[in-house]
Amino acid sequence: MKFPVCEFTEAEPGFYSQCASCPIDASSSGCALEELEDGNYQFQGDTPHGGVRAVFHFRDNEGNQVIKREAVHVEIHELDDHDHLITVLYGMVDPEGIMYLKHTRTETNSREIIQ
Numbered sequence: 001m002k003f004p005v006c007e008f009t010e011a012e013p014g015f016y017s018q019c020a021s022c023p024i025d026a027s028s029s030g031c032a033l034e035e036l037e038d039g040n041y042q043f044q045g046d047t048p049h050g051g052v053r054a055v056f057h058f059r060d061n062e063g064n065q066v067i068k069r070e071a072v073h074v075e076i077h078e079l080d081d082h083d084h085l086i087t088v089l090y091g092m093v094d095p096e097g098i099m100y101l102k103h104t105r106t107e108t109n110s111r112e113i114i115q
Helices: 109-114
Strands: 041-044 053-059 073-079 085-093 098-102
Touching: none
Parallel strands: none
Antiparallel strands: 041 053, 053 073, 073 085, 085 098
8 A cells, every 4th residue: 555645656566655755845736745833744634544644753863853855764643533543653764765664553452462
């Protein structure tokens, strides 16, 4: 699944997101993200885990907030229509610009895995 849907470039099969380290400015027409006043970015639309929006927190290696094109790490919060957190995804950009993500498990899922 490609998330968020970007009009600038095609995604590889199984590729999740390509926003971290993307050189396209969020204010450009066709960018799937909107830059928020606090420096984070928002995607509005269906998310992979059933949310209606997602907030992207882009970071450098030291954990400082950066613009998306300078990001090495990303934390994506998927939210439902009541702004309740559904899941958190953690991602890291490799040297070739591909972002790998890992999502949090719910308490129920964690218990199922342990049992």
